[in-house]
Amino acid sequence: xxxxxxxxxxxxxxxxxxxxxxxxxxxxxxxxxxxxxxxxxxxxxxxxxxxxxxxxxxxxxxxxxxxxxxxxxxxxxxxxxxxxxxxxxxxxxxxxxxxxxxxxxxxxxxxxxxxxxxxxxxxxxxxxxxxxxxxxxxxxxxxxxxxxxxxxxxxxxxxxxxxxxxxxxxxxxxxxxxxxxxxxxxxxxxxxxxxxxxxxxxxxxxxxxxxxxxxxxxxxxxxxxxxxxxxxxxxxxxxxxxxxxxxxxx
Amino acid sequence: xxxxxxxxxxxxxxxxxxxxxxxxxxxxxxxxxxxxxxxxxxxxxxxxxxxxxxxxxxxxxxxxxxxxxxxxxxxxxxxxxxxxxxxxxxxxxxxxxxxxxxxxxxxxxxxxxxxxxxxxxxxxxxxxxxxxxxxxxxxxxxxxxxxxxxxxxxxxxxxxxxxxxxxxxxxxxxxxxxxxxxxxxxxxxxxxxxxxxxxxxxxxxxxxxxxxxxxxxxxxxxxxxxxxxxxxxxxxxxxxxxxxxxxxxxxxxxxxxxxxxxxxxxxxxxxxxxxxxxxxxxxxxxxxxxxxxxxxxxxxxxxxxxxxxxx
Numbered sequence: 001x002x003x004x005x006x007x008x009x010x011x012x013x014x015x016x017x018x019x020x021x022x023x024x025x026x027x028x029x030x031x032x033x034x035x036x037x038x039x040x041x042x043x044x045x046x047x048x049x050x051x052x053x054x055x056x057x058x059x060x061x062x063x064x065x066x067x068x069x070x071x072x073x074x075x076x077x078x079x080x081x082x083x084x085x086x087x088x089x090x091x092x093x094x095x096x097x098x099x100x101x102x103x104x105x106x107x108x109x110x111x112x113x114x115x116x117x118x119x120x121x122x123x124x125x126x127x128x129x130x131x132x133x134x135x136x137x138x139x140x141x142x143x144x145x146x147x148x149x150x151x152x153x154x155x156x157x158x159x160x161x162x163x164x165x166x167x168x169x170x171x172x173x174x175x176x177x178x179x180x181x182x183x184x185x186x187x188x189x190x191x192x193x194x195x196x197x198x199x200x201x202x203x204x205x206x207x208x209x210x211x212x213x214x215x216x217x218x219x220x221x222x223x224x225x226x227x228x229x230x231x232x233x234x235x236x237x238x239x240x241x242x243x244x245x246x247x248x249x250x
Numbered sequence: 251x252x253x254x255x256x257x258x259x260x261x262x263x264x265x266x267x268x269x270x271x272x273x274x275x276x277x278x279x280x281x282x283x284x285x286x287x288x289x290x291x292x293x294x295x296x297x298x299x300x301x302x303x304x305x306x307x308x309x310x311x312x313x314x315x316x317x318x319x320x321x322x323x324x325x326x327x328x329x330x331x332x333x334x335x336x337x338x339x340x341x342x343x344x345x346x347x348x349x350x351x352x353x354x355x356x357x358x359x360x361x362x363x364x365x366x367x368x369x370x371x372x373x374x375x376x377x378x379x380x381x382x383x384x385x386x387x388x389x390x391x392x393x394x395x396x397x398x399x400x401x402x403x404x405x406x407x408x409x410x411x412x413x414x415x416x417x418x419x420x421x422x423x424x425x426x427x428x429x430x431x432x433x434x435x436x437x438x439x440x441x442x443x444x445x446x447x448x449x450x451x452x453x454x455x456x457x458x459x460x461x462x463x464x465x466x467x468x469x470x471x472x473x474x475x476x477x478x479x480x481x482x483x484x485x486x487x488x489x490x491x492x493x494x495x496x497x498x499x500x501x502x503x504x505x506x507x508x509x510x511x512x513x514x515x516x517x518x519x520x521x522x523x524x525x526x527x528x529x530x531x532x533x534x535x536x537x538x539x540x541x542x543x544x545x546x547x548x549x550x551x552x553x554x555x556x557x558x559x560x561x
Contacts, residue, residue, distance in 0.1 A: 051448065077450035089448075091441035093505070094434070102438045103449035111435040111451060112459070115426045118434060164449050 003064075004029040004168050004200050005050060005081075010059035012045055019045040021224035023059070027217075029167075032194055033202045034211045037221035038244055043204045044086055046221065047170045050202075051083040052076040063168070077106070080167035084157040084174060086204070092146030096137055099145050099156055101128040103163035128163065134193065135159035151182050158186070162193055171203040175210075183207055187214055208245075212236065220244075264414055268407040276410045280478055282518045283417040284471045285498060289510035290424050291467020292495035297504035298428060299460040300440030301350070302358045304492050305365025308345075309465040311372055311487030313338040313472025318385045318482045319378075325391035327403060327412065327477060334473030335466055341368075342465020343458070350457040353443070362489060369487040384483030388476045403477065413474055420470060425507060427463070436460050500539055503549025512551050 005027050012020040020042045027033055035043045048054040050061060052073035061069045068076055073083075082103075091099050104124045105111050119125060132138050135155045140148060145156055154174060161169050174190060175183040187203075187210050194201050205211050211218065212232045219229045220241050228238050235241055268276060288310060295301045317334030321327075349360045372379045379385065390409055394400035403409050427433050435456055438446040447453050476482050485491060494517065495510065502513025520538065524531040546553055 053444065053448065073444075073447040074450050074452045077448060082450075083448055085445070085448075089442055089445045091438050091445060093441050094437055098434055098437075102434055102446070102451070105431045105434065106450035110431045111456070112432055114430050114432040115423075116431065117426075117429050118431060121431060124431075160445070160449060 001031070002029045003027070005064075006062045007050070008060040008062075010046075010049060010056050010061065012049055012054060012056050018224045020049060020056070023224075023226055025219065025226055025229070027200070027202060027219075029200050030198075031200065031216040032191060032214060033200075033217040033219060034215040035202065035204050035219045035221060036206075036208070036211055037227070040223075041221040042224040043221055044172055045224075047083065047172050047202070047204060051081060051170055053083070077103075077164050077166070080165075081169075082161045082164045082166035083170040084161040084172060086172040086176065088150075088153055088157065090145045090153055090156050090160065092144070094145055095142050096145050096148065096156060097128060097132065097141045100131050100159050100163050101125065103160055104128045104131070107164050131159050131163050134162075134196075135189070150177055154178065154186065155189075158190065158193075162197060162199065165197070166199055168200050168202070171201060173204050173206065175205070175207070180207070183210060261418065268410055273406050276406050277478070278518065278522065280410055280413050280474075282515055283413050284474055285494060285514040285518055286511045287417055287420050287467055287474075288471035289495040289498045289502075289514050290421065291464040291471075293499045293504060293510045294424070294427070294436070294467070295460055295464040296496075296499060297506075297509070298433065298440060299436045299457060300443075301353065301457065301460070302496070303349075303361040303461075303464065304358050304489060304496070305345075305349075305361030305363070305368075306464065306468045306495055307487050307489065307491035308361075308365035308368035309338045309342050309468035310472035310475075310491065311368055311482075311484075312341045313469030314475045314482045314486050315372065315379060315385065315472075316469075317473035318388045318476040321388050321391050321476065322385065325389050327391045327393045328395065330391060330477070331416070331470070331473045335469045338469020338472060339462060339466045342469070343462045346458045346461035346465065350454055350461055362492070365487065365489055365492055369484060369489070372484040372487045379484070382484060384481050385476070386481045388480045388482070390477040390480065409477060413478075416470065416474065420467060421511070424467075428507060432456075432459070497535065497539055499549075500543055501549060503551040505548060506551045509549050509551045513549065516550065 003026050007023055007025045010020055010023040023046065037043055049056050052071055055070060060067060063079060063081060101124060104127045105121060108124055110121055110124060132141060135158055137152060137155055137159060140152060148156060158174055175186045178186065190201055191214055193199060215232055218232055218235045220227045220235060222244050228235060228241050267279060292303065292306050295303050313334040316337035317330040320333040321330040345364045349357055352360060373382060390403045392400050392402050393412060401408060435451055438451060439453055439456055443453055498513035498517040499510045501516050503509030520535055521531055524534045542549065
């Protein structure tokens with residue numbers, strides 16, 4: 001097993017509140033990892049720090065051994081780290097196809113090409129169409145993305161996140177706002193993409209059934225700190241974890 | 251196909267216009283073409299990148315004064331225009347670095363301030379700009395490439411063709427840009443800056459690029475003015491002049507390619523007509539813009555487009 005991303009005493013404060021406090025964590029390549037914890041545990045802040053959306057106040061982040069602590073999100077995407085957002089974040093005025101095409105063009109370093117037409121970018125167009133198929137949005141290709149249903153928009157976000165061909169991809173509640181059946185479908189899709197694309201996914205998820213059935217590794221956060229990490233069975237047996245979930249059956 | 255035919259007819263119409271139009275109509279058409287170039291560049295920033303600039307007249311003025319100064323020293327139309335455009339490009343690149351660090355209202359206020367700084371320069375730097383008298387006696391120099399050709403520009407018709415040619419070129423290039431990967435990238439930044447950054451787009455770099463292209467377009471429109479009017483005065487840099495592409499674009503439609511052009515035609519004609527009746531033409535125009543913005547958010551052009559084919 002190889003380490004993919006590591007943090008050393010990572011900390012982020014909002015005023016006096018420690019959103020993420022002294023987090024030292026190593027995540028392994030190829031392990032489908034879930035980050036769980038009660039509301040306000042610092043899960044989203046951790047992902048924001050790891051993806052470059054926020055810069056930490058203290059500590060270090062290393063991606064495949066290289067320090068990336070102060071790099072912006074666009075630089076990190078180029079190194080192979082992408083993400084989706086908890087609150088819907090797509091390009092609403094562009095078509096579904098264009099939503100996927102942009103990250104592909106960006107990866108192929110074609111975004112500053114000013115005078116060629118979009119369709120003349122054969123390689124990018126081909127890849128974007130393939131990805132559309134992978135996230136089940138082929139028929140919606142020419143729709144304005146903002147007019148898709150909520151569920152399809154979440155699929156599109158997933159498509160945008162994988163379109164930059166990341167080694168490591170963070171998904172912040174990829175199934176939020178979906179019904180239980182859709183949730184399972186989406187998370188199984190994520191697992192499938194992980195296997196096919198050799199991408200390591202780190203997800204934040206609230207549905208404990210799904211988390212425990214699909215994850216290879218679970219990180220539990222509470223009040224900005226990592227409370228526990230381990231295989232699903234280990235986490236299920238952990239007394240502290242059970243306590244923060246107030247005795248909920250997990 | 252229909253659109254192509256319509257465009258072809260429009261170009262032919264513009265090409266044969268001098269055969270039957272009088273001087274005044276040519277003069278008006280030139281002004282409409284200048285406003286179109288000015289508005290197109292502005293809309294690359296506004297409609298396509300999501301940045302509302304209130305300072306574009308500053309770059310228009312740099313182009314105009316730059317071209318005028320060159321023509322006064324070295325009477326060659328080509329050198330004057332290219333020089334004016336280049337100066338506007340440099341100015342927008344330098345000020346762009348400062349402006350694009352912010353977005354929304356902060357960006358708008360910054361551009362407004364820098365625009366007014368350029369206005370103050372034009373107003374106060376007498377030795378360079380002639381102050382409130384402006385620069386006068388600018389020759390409509392011949393279009394020449396030494397040793398290759400030399401075309402006299404004394405007749406309004408000749409100059410009209412230069413402006414028409416450059417406008418069509420600018421419009422064509424603009425159309426290429428917005429349909430290119432660069433155009434898509436700018437639209438991505440407009441739709442969601444954070445999402446764009448998180449797919450690997452360097453948001454600041456592309457904002458600066460958009461700002462500079464808009465500056466070049468403003469500079470081109472500005473550089474074409476002094477040979478027409480033979481004077482340049484500080485009002486070309488004033489914020490109320492920056493409002494012209496804003497209004498023209500809102501009239502025509504911000505998310506459409508042709509919006510700013512259609513808007514420019516309407517804006518100029520409305521202004522020309524209303525001015526005959528009242529000096530408070532801006533109030534009347536304001537009412538029209540308000541009605542359009544409230545009733546047809548996509549501008550005049552969107553009325554003719556089907557909902558689904560909007561771009």
